[in-house]
Amino acid sequence: xxxxxxxxxxxxxxxxxxxxxxxxxxxxxxxxxxxxxxxxxxxxxxxxxxxxxxxxxxxxxxxxxxxxxxxxxxxxxxxxxxxxxxxxxxxxxxxxxxxxxxxxxxxxxxxxxxxxxxxxxxxxxxxxxxxxxxxxxxxxxxxxxxxxxxxxxxxxxxxxxxxxxxxxxxxxxxxxxxxxxxxxxxxxxxxxxxxxxx
Amino acid sequence: xxxxxxxxxxxxxxxxxxxxxxxxxxxxxxxxxxxxxxxxxxxxxxxxxxxxxxxxxxxxxxxxxxxxxxxxxxxxxxxxxxxxxxxxxxxxxxxxxxxxxxxxxxxxxxxxxxxxxxxxxxxxxxxxxxxxxxxxxxxxxxxxxxxxxxxxxxxxxxxxxxxxxxxxxxxxxxxxxxxxxxxxxxxxxxxxxxxxxxxxxxx
Numbered sequence: 001x002x003x004x005x006x007x008x009x010x011x012x013x014x015x016x017x018x019x020x021x022x023x024x025x026x027x028x029x030x031x032x033x034x035x036x037x038x039x040x041x042x043x044x045x046x047x048x049x050x051x052x053x054x055x056x057x058x059x060x061x062x063x064x065x066x067x068x069x070x071x072x073x074x075x076x077x078x079x080x081x082x083x084x085x086x087x088x089x090x091x092x093x094x095x096x097x098x099x100x101x102x103x104x105x106x107x108x109x110x111x112x113x114x115x116x117x118x119x120x121x122x123x124x125x126x127x128x129x130x131x132x133x134x135x136x137x138x139x140x141x142x143x144x145x146x147x148x149x150x151x152x153x154x155x156x157x158x159x160x161x162x163x164x165x166x167x168x169x170x171x172x173x174x175x176x177x178x179x180x181x182x183x184x185x186x187x188x189x190x191x192x193x194x195x196x197x198x
Numbered sequence: 199x200x201x202x203x204x205x206x207x208x209x210x211x212x213x214x215x216x217x218x219x220x221x222x223x224x225x226x227x228x229x230x231x232x233x234x235x236x237x238x239x240x241x242x243x244x245x246x247x248x249x250x251x252x253x254x255x256x257x258x259x260x261x262x263x264x265x266x267x268x269x270x271x272x273x274x275x276x277x278x279x280x281x282x283x284x285x286x287x288x289x290x291x292x293x294x295x296x297x298x299x300x301x302x303x304x305x306x307x308x309x310x311x312x313x314x315x316x317x318x319x320x321x322x323x324x325x326x327x328x329x330x331x332x333x334x335x336x337x338x339x340x341x342x343x344x345x346x347x348x349x350x351x352x353x354x355x356x357x358x359x360x361x362x363x364x365x366x367x368x369x370x371x372x373x374x375x376x377x378x379x380x381x382x383x384x385x386x387x388x389x390x391x392x393x394x395x396x397x398x399x400x401x
Contacts, residue, residue: 065325119331154304155321159347177325181332198342 039094045077051104054078057115061179081137081178082126089133119182127171127195135170142170172196283388299383307350308382311395316378317350323381328374335375336368 012019041047049055062068067076084090109115109122130137144164149157163173173196175181184197192198287294304321326334338347356372357365394400 153321155347176327176332176334180329181327181334183331198337198340 042094043079043083045079048078053104053109053115057109057112058179065178067178076141076178080140084133084136085140119180120184120186123175123179123182124187124191124195127175130171131169131194138170138174168196299385301381301383309395310399311393312399313396319376319379319381321381323376328376333368333373333375 049059062078067081069075083093103109107114109118147160149160152160159173175195184192184195187195187197284293301322301324306320308318308320310317323335328334336352337343338349339352341351343349344351352368356368359365359369360371
C-alpha cells in the first residue's frame with residue numbers, strides 16, 4: 001500500500017505541470033462554486049431579514065403588499081427589487097452594500113425612532129438608484145413593451161400611455177408600493193420635482 | 199525507512215480525521231432522530247386525544263338530528279319556526295363559511311342614495327396607504343392633482359376642524375378617507391330594501 005502511494009508520488013513529480021493544472025482546475029471549480037453559493041446565500045429574503053433592522057420595519061410593511069402575497073403566488077422578494085440581476089451591476093451593488101455593515105455596527109437605524117428619522121433619506125437614495133437605471137428591477141418582470149393596455153384598469157390605461165410618452169419610468173409614480181411612503185414634507189422644491197411629487 | 203514512517207504517520211492522521219468526521223456526522227444524525235421522535239410522540243399524544251374529540255362531535259351531531267326530527271311536529275301546524283340569518287344550520291353545528299366577496303374593478307362614479315352620503319369609492323384601493331406620513335388618496339383627489347388625474351376633488355368641508363375653523367391642510371377628523379368612503383364588493387343585499395332616493399338623486 002505504501003509502495004503504491006510512493007509510486008503515485010513519483011508519477012506526480014514526473015508530471016508536475018499536469019498536476020498543477022489539474023489541481024488548479026478543480027480548486028478553481030470549488031472556489032468559484034463556493035463564492036457563488038455564498039453570494040446567492042446573501043441574496044435571499046431570509047438573509048435580508050436576519051437583521052432586526054430589516055425584519056421589524058421594512059419587512060413588516062412589505063408583508064401587506066401585492067409583491068408578498070397575491071392571487072397567483074408569484075413573489076418578488078427583497079433582492080428582486082434591490083439587487084440587479086446581471087453579474088457586473090450585482091457585484092457593484094454588493095460591494096456598495098458593505099456600507100450597510102458599517103451602519104449596522106454604528107446602530108444608525110437600530111430603533112424604530114432612528115429608522116423613522118432616516119426613512120426619507122433611505123427612500124430617496126433608493127428612488128435615485130431606480131431612476132438612474134430606468135427602474136430596471138421593475139422591468140425585469142414588468143416589461144413595458146409587453147403591457148396590454150386594454151387589460152388594465154380604467155384609470156391605469158391613460159396614465160400609463162401618457163407616462164411612457166413623457167419618458168417617465170416606473171418609480172416616478174409607483175413609490176411606496178412595497179414599503180410605507182415616507183413623509184415628503186422635508187424635501188426641497190427641486191427634489192420634489194426630481195421625484196415627480198406634487 | 200524514515201520516509202515510510204512519515205507516510206505511516208500521515209495515514210494515521212488521515213484515519214483520525216476521517217473518524218472524527220464520521221463521529222460528528224453520527225452525532226448530528228442522532229440529534230435529528232431525537233427531534234423527529236419528539237414530533238412523533240407529540241403526534242401520538244394528539245391521536246390519543248382526538249377520539250374523545252370525535253365523540254363529542256358525534257354527540258353534537260346526534261343532538262342536531264334530534265332537533266331536526268322534532269321539526270315535522272311544527273310543520274303539521276303549518277308553522278316553520280323562526281328562521282334566523284344563519285339559515286337551517288343547527289345551533290350546535292358550525293356555521294357555514296360565507297362566500298368571499300370580490301372587490302370590483304374600476305367603474306364610473308357610483309350614484310349617491312341620499313344627499314349626506316359620503317360618495318363610495320368606484321375603484322380598488324389595495325395598497326393605498328393612509329398613514330401619518332402620507333395619504334395616497336390625495337395624490338389624485340387633492341386640489342392640486344385632481345384635474346390631471348381626472349378625479350373627484352376632496353370636498354372643502356374636509357378642511358374645517360370640528361369648530362368650523364378653515365385649515366390649509368386636511369382636518370385631522372377628515373384625514374382617514376376610508377372611515378367614510380369605502381370600496382364596493384359584488385355583494386347582493388341580504389334582505390330586500392325598498393328605499394328610494396329622493397327625486398333629485400334619481401335622475
